[in-house]
Structure formats: structure tokens, C-alpha cells
Amino acid sequence: MxxxxxxxxxxxxxxxxxxxxxxxxxxxxxxxxxxxxxxxxxxxxxxxxxxxxxxxxxxxxxxxxxxxxxxxxxxxxxxxENNRLAEFRRVLSSEIGEPGDVPAAVGKLQSLLGSVQTSTHKLxxxxxxxxxxxxxxxxxxxxxxxxxxxxxxxxxxxxxxxxxxxxxxxxxxxxxxxxxxxxxxxxTRERLQNQLSVIENLMATERSRWEQRVRALEERTRQDIDTLRKKESDGAYEMREKHKIAVRAITADFNRTAADIERLFVEGLELVRSTRSEISNKSEDVEAAIAEYRKLKEKMGASMSRYSDIVRSMDTRAEQVLKEFRRAQEELKKHGEGLARNTESGIAELNGRLDALRKEMAQKMGEMENLRTEVKQATDRILHAVDEAVTSQQSEFLKLMALxxxxxxxxxxxxxxxxxxxxxxxxxxxxxxxxxxxxxxxxxxxxxxxxxxxxxxxxxxxxxxxxxxxxxxxxxxxxxxxxxxIRGNVLTRSNGLKALQTGLLELQRRQVLNEGVKEKLExxxxxxSGKCPRCGAETKGSKFCPQCGQVIAE
Structure with missing residues (x-):
């Protein structure tokens, strides 16, 4: 109805x-x-x-x-309309088994999503x-x-x-x-974001595993370095002790050489004491006392000759001792430097091993981050494309529903x-x-x-x-x-004026007409009124204009 x-x-x-x-x-x-x-x-x-x-x-x-x-x-x-959405679903469900499959699959999905047909409907x-x-x-x-x-x-x-x-x-x-x-x-969002979650979880697991390995190696390296430094310190201490013993031996040997001088002077001192005692006993025999002195002088002259020989010998020995001491010092220095070099070389090797592990970790995590970035970018691309397709369809629907x-x-x-x-x-x-x-x-x-x-x-x-x-x-x-x-033209109706006057009276009653408006409109x-709308001739209620034939009323 x-x-x-x-x-x-x-x-x-x-x-x-x-x-x-x-x-x-x-x-x-x-x-x-x-x-x-x-x-x-x-x-x-x-x-x-x-x-x-x-x-x-x-x-x-x-x-x-x-x-x-x-x-x-x-x-x-x-x-x-896209007629390949079924193929889109198939690729989405069967060709993405792991994160690495996403970029290639997204390329196919974008191609399928762009396969649309256009139709125009006339309403x-x-x-x-x-x-x-x-x-x-x-x-x-x-x-x-x-x-x-x-x-x-x-x-x-x-x-x-x-x-x-x-x-x-x-x-x-x-x-x-x-x-x-x-x-x-x-x-699409669910499937691809699941893959993104997979790689992010895998990255978190791998990062934790690698960080544990690095921390363990850092601790082991620290212990090994401490061991190397202790070994260096112990070796240096042992070498210094040996050096001290060697220097003491050199000094003792040189000291024994100086005993000849001591004996010479002890003998001379005993000779002087003995001569003085003899001279003291010759208190009244001056000539005898002088004779004792001359004996002493002769003997002391011989001792002084021996002294020169002993001093020359000690000078030679002193030079030898200095050379031995310097040689010992040089050996101590070289050994210390060797210990330091060995220690630093060992530390460098240990740190190199640690750096290599860190680089390997950075490389592995970088590869995974690159894959995550590729997956994320591919996911964003296809989601953006799907969003645009949805928006386009929604826009078409809204345009239709605007009617x-x-x-x-x-x-x-x-x-x-x-x-x-x-x-x-x-x-x-x-x-x-x-x-x-x-x-x-x-x-x-x-x-x-x-x-x-x-x-x-x-x-x-x-x-x-x-x-x-x-x-x-x-x-x-x-x-x-x-x-x-023509049918509705009130200007050709016989009762038109009366209808107008009734309406004007109503408006006048409401006081919405200015003074004289009613008369002016009448x-x-x-x-x-009563004229042909085409030529303006009087029609006097006729159905046709008597002058031009225009239909006046039906």
C-alpha cells in the first residue's frame, strides 16, 4: 500500500x-x-x-x-571488484611459513590486490x-x-x-x-604480525643467548687476565730475587778482593807497633832506635809497592764487577719486559677472542634485525595497500548510501x-x-x-x-x-481573484501587509490575469488563445 x-x-x-x-x-x-x-x-x-x-x-x-x-x-x-581475493588468501595461508617468506609473499599479494575490475552502474x-x-x-x-x-x-x-x-x-x-x-x-594483519612477533621473539631469545655467552666469556677473560698479571708479577718477583742474590754474590766477591788491602795494612800496622815497641826499648840508645826506624821504612816501602799492585788488581776487578752488575741489571730489565710483553700479548689475545665473539653477536643480531626490518616494511606495505583497498570499497559504499x-x-x-x-x-x-x-x-x-x-x-x-x-x-x-x-495557471481561473482576496484578507488580519498592499496586489x-501567457491577448475564459492558438486551460 x-x-x-x-x-x-x-x-x-x-x-x-x-x-x-x-x-x-x-x-x-x-x-x-x-x-x-x-x-x-x-x-x-x-x-x-x-x-x-x-x-x-x-x-x-x-x-x-x-x-x-x-x-x-x-x-x-x-x-x-577484485576477483583474485581467493588467490590472495591462498598465498597468505600457504606461502608464509616463516618470517623470511614474508617479503616475497608480499610482492605477490600486492600484485593480486592490484588486480581489480571496474564497472559503472546507471541508477x-x-x-x-x-x-x-x-x-x-x-x-x-x-x-x-x-x-x-x-x-x-x-x-x-x-x-x-x-x-x-x-x-x-x-x-x-x-x-x-x-x-x-x-x-x-x-x-592479513593477524598472519603477518604473527610472523613479526615470531622474529621479534626469536631475536629476544637469540640476544639473551648471545649476551649470556658474552658475559661468560667476559668473566673468563677477566679471570685469565688476572692469572696472566699474577704470573707476570710472580715471575718479576722471582727474577728480582735472583737478581738480588747475583748482585750480592758479585759484591761479596769484590769484598773478598779488598781483604788483600786489609791484610797489607794490618801487617803494616803490626810492623809499626812492633817497631815502636823496639824503639821504646832503646830509650837510651838513639842510634839503635834510628836503626829500627830505618828498618821500618825499608819494610814499609816494600809494603807500599805491594799496595800499588793490590790497588791495580782491585781497579781491574771493580771494572769487572761493574760490568757483571750492569749485565745483571740488563738481564733483569729484559726479563721484565719479556714478561710484560707476554702478558700484554696474552691479554690482547683474550680481548681479541672476546671482541670476535661480540662482533659475531653483532653480525648475527644485525642479520636478524635486517630481516625484521624487511618483514616490518613488507608488512606495513601490504597492510597499507589493504587499508587503501578497504577505504576505497568503503568510499564506494558510502557514495552509494549517500543516495x-x-x-x-x-x-x-x-x-x-x-x-x-x-x-x-x-x-x-x-x-x-x-x-x-x-x-x-x-x-x-x-x-x-x-x-x-x-x-x-x-x-x-x-x-x-x-x-x-x-x-x-x-x-x-x-x-x-x-x-x-497551463493546468495550474491561477491567472486564467474565473475564481482566481476571489481566492487571492481571501488570502490577502487573512494576511491583512494577521497584520503582515503594509498599508495599501492588498489593493496594489488586486x-x-x-x-x-485573463491573458494569453504567450501573446498577452485577452482570453475571456477560453481554452485557447483566439489570437495565437496557445492552449490556455485543459
Whole structure:
């Protein structure tokens, strides 16, 4: 069953609610707006109320699509689809057994992900429903007895349902592709990040193992170095002790050589003592005493000759002792230097072994870090590509769903609803026309020519642009619209003036008309009504213009 709703041309505010104006008040307000739009140098040749018909068909529990009953406009949407996602899943599940497999597999995955096909779908008579978002409070049930003046409805209820089914198929297909890619993204992230976790855990284990080896070798090296230094210290101590003994032996030997001098002087001293004793005994025999001295002198001369020989011998020995001592010193120094060299060489060898282990650790960890970086970069690349693919599909879905209206916007919607939006079309003497869209009655006083506040600017813009675009692009619609304008032209109706006066009286009662506006508008009506909209000839209620044959009324 079709529910029939409408948005009227004019509403008056009643507290916090809006109430639709009467047909007579709408006419008065439309004439005022038409006077404002016509400007100078032109006249109004027709003023016609008509409705722009739409079908609103539910396509989901909370969404509906807006279909123009006139059959225009057309929407073209482009969709992409990847037919190789199954192969993508196969590579993901069977060709990645360890972290090293990731970079090569990602190359294949990127190639598969880029294999997309494009298709364009034409949605006939679908219209962006966003202009209805803010006008739900103005939507009313259409009087069952009303006969809206519509352009030809080229889309009936059955056709609207068929078009909505086309939309539903596209929606489900698009949603399926989005869900498939989102599931693929989850699987890709899970699979590749697992491999990343594997290599990171392996790196942590290997790093711990290598660090334990290095610490153990560091401790062993420290102990070995301590042993080498102790060995050097012990060797140096032993050598110094041997050196001391050797030097003492040299000194003792030299000391024994000096004993000859001691004996010589001891003998001389004993000789002197003995001579003095003899001289003392010769206290009265001076000559004898002198003789004893001369003996002493002779003997001492011989001793002094021996002294020179002994000193020369000791000088020679002293030189030999010095050479032996210096040789011992040099040997001690060389041995100490040898011990130091051996120690440093051993320490260098131990440190070299430690450095080699550290370098091996750095090389192994570097290789693993390079692999981790490759895996991470490859993972980031494919996840970014999958994210872009998901975003692209989501964007396509959102573009499609932009043609779907939230059912909460118009609470009275049914699964199949026809919505008539009432406008006035003012035709001008220069062949142009102005679309007067739904408005709110003024609260302040106005003149005979004034624009009214739209119930919603988006609605006003959409209606004006749509009608002008459709008339210029679709001859059949233009002809149908012109017929509707002729049918609804209030300027050719015999009761038109009376209806206008009723509406003006209502506005005057509300005190929203300036002084003299009612009379001025009545005069304008008399001036423009009852004439042919093409040539301006008097028609006097005829169905055709007697002068040019233009259809005046149907």
C-alpha cells in the first residue's frame, strides 16, 4: 500500500509547530514572491501551483531511497571488484611459513590486490535525498481527495519498487565486498604480525643467548687476565730475587778482593807497633832506635809497592764487577719486559677472542634485525595497500548510501511512500520562469513584492536547480511541465481573484501587509490575469488563445 505524503508551499508558525497555510493564503504569498522575482521590465504571464513528485522506497530497516517520479535525474556510480581475493588468501595461508617468506609473499599479494575490475552502474531517476534531512516536521499526510497538479509521472509504484531492488542488489554487493576486504585485512594483519612477533621473539631469545655467552666469556677473560698479571708479577718477583742474590754474590766477591788491602795494612800496622815497641826499648840508645826506624821504612816501602799492585788488581776487578752488575741489571730489565710483553700479548689475545665473539653477536643480531626490518616494511606495505583497498570499497559504499535517506528524517514513512512537494512556478514575459519553493509565512509587515524565508535552503536550492536542469535537458519533461503550468495557471481561473482576496484578507488580519498592499496586489492581478501567457491577448475564459492558438486551460 502506498502512503501519500506532501510538503506544502507555505507554513505559518504556531507555537513550536508549523501549520500548513490555506490554498488562498498560499496564492497570496506566491503572488508577492512572484512580484519580487519578476523584477523590472518583465511581467508575470502565468502563476501555477504544482507538485514535484517523488517515490521514497525502503531498502533497509532504517534506510530508504528517493526516486524522482518524473524519471530524471540519472546517477552513475562506478564500482571496483577484485576477483583474485581467493588467490590472495591462498598465498597468505600457504606461502608464509616463516618470517623470511614474508617479503616475497608480499610482492605477490600486492600484485593480486592490484588486480581489480571496474564497472559503472546507471541508477535512473535516483536523487540525492540530503535536501530532505531538515524538513521532516513539514511533511504531512496528503488529503486522499486531493488531486495534485504534477508533471507526468514516468515512474509508477511498480517501477519504483524495481529500481529500489536494483539499489538493494548494489548495496548488498557493495557491502559484501567491503566485508570481504575487512575480513581479509584482519586476516592479513593477524598472519603477518604473527610472523613479526615470531622474529621479534626469536631475536629476544637469540640476544639473551648471545649476551649470556658474552658475559661468560667476559668473566673468563677477566679471570685469565688476572692469572696472566699474577704470573707476570710472580715471575718479576722471582727474577728480582735472583737478581738480588747475583748482585750480592758479585759484591761479596769484590769484598773478598779488598781483604788483600786489609791484610797489607794490618801487617803494616803490626810492623809499626812492633817497631815502636823496639824503639821504646832503646830509650837510651838513639842510634839503635834510628836503626829500627830505618828498618821500618825499608819494610814499609816494600809494603807500599805491594799496595800499588793490590790497588791495580782491585781497579781491574771493580771494572769487572761493574760490568757483571750492569749485565745483571740488563738481564733483569729484559726479563721484565719479556714478561710484560707476554702478558700484554696474552691479554690482547683474550680481548681479541672476546671482541670476535661480540662482533659475531653483532653480525648475527644485525642479520636478524635486517630481516625484521624487511618483514616490518613488507608488512606495513601490504597492510597499507589493504587499508587503501578497504577505504576505497568503503568510499564506494558510502557514495552509494549517500543516495539512501535515514528513515528517522520523516517518521511517517512507509515501505512505499509517494511524496509531493508543492511549489509555485512564475512564468515571465521574456520566456523565463522562477520556481517559488516552500516557505514560512512572514511575521513582520511586507510590501507587494517580497521574498519569503524558505523552510530549508537545501530544499529550496535542490528544487530550483532540479526543475531548471530537467527542463533544459529533457524535452519530454519540459513539455510535461509546461502542461502542468497551463493546468495550474491561477491567472486564467474565473475564481482566481476571489481566492487571492481571501488570502490577502487573512494576511491583512494577521497584520503582515503594509498599508495599501492588498489593493496594489488586486490591481496587479486585474492587470495580468485573463491573458494569453504567450501573446498577452485577452482570453475571456477560453481554452485557447483566439489570437495565437496557445492552449490556455485543459
Amino acid at each position: 502506498v502512503r501519500q505524503l506532501s510538503i506544502g508551499y507555505a507554513y505559518k508558525k504556531h507555537g513550536t509547530q508549523y501549520k500548513e497555510e490555506s490554498a488562498e493564503t498560499k496564492l497570496a504569498l506566491a503572488l508577492i514572491a512572484a512580484n519580487h522575482s519578476v523584477g523590472s521590465g518583465r511581467t508575470i504571464t502565468a502563476l501555477s501551483p504544482l507538485t514535484v513528485p517523488y517515490w521514497i522506497v525502503q531498502v533497509a530497516p532504517s534506510r530508504s531511497v528517493l526516486i524522482s517520479a518524473t524519471g530524471i535525474p540519472n546517477q552513475s556510480l562506478t564500482f571496483t 535512473e531517476a535516483f536523487q540525492d535525498p540530503s535536501f530532505l534531512t531538515m524538513v521532516g516536521k513539514f511533511v504531512l499526510e496528503l488529503d486522499p481527495n486531493a488531486t495534485p497538479n504534477r508533471p507526468e509521472m514516468r515512474v509508477d509504484s511498480n517501477s519504483a519498487l524495481e529500481k529500489s531492488q536494483q539499489f538493494q542488489k548494489l548495496m548488498e554487493s557493495c557491502r559484501t565486498r567491503v566485508n570481504a576486504l575487512e575480513d581479509l585485512r584482519r586476516l 539512501a535517506l535515514d528513515n528517522n528524517v520523516i517518521p511517517t514513512l512507509a515501505p512505499l511512500t509517494r511524496l509531493d512537494i508543492e511549489v509555485f512556478v512564475a512564468s515571465h514575459s521574456d520566456g523565463g520562469m522562477t520556481v517559488l519553493t516552500p516557505c514560512i509565512s512572514p511575521d513582520d509587515r511586507i510590501g507587494a513584492a517580497a521574498s519569503h524565508k524558505s523552510i530549508d535552503e537545501a530544499l529550496s536550492t535542490a528544487l530550483s536547480q532540479s526543475l531548471k536542469s530537467w527542463t533544459s535537458s529533457d524535452r519530454a519533461f519540459n513539455a510535461s511541465l509546461q502542461q502542468a503550468i 490591481f496587479t492581478w486585474e492587470k495580468i
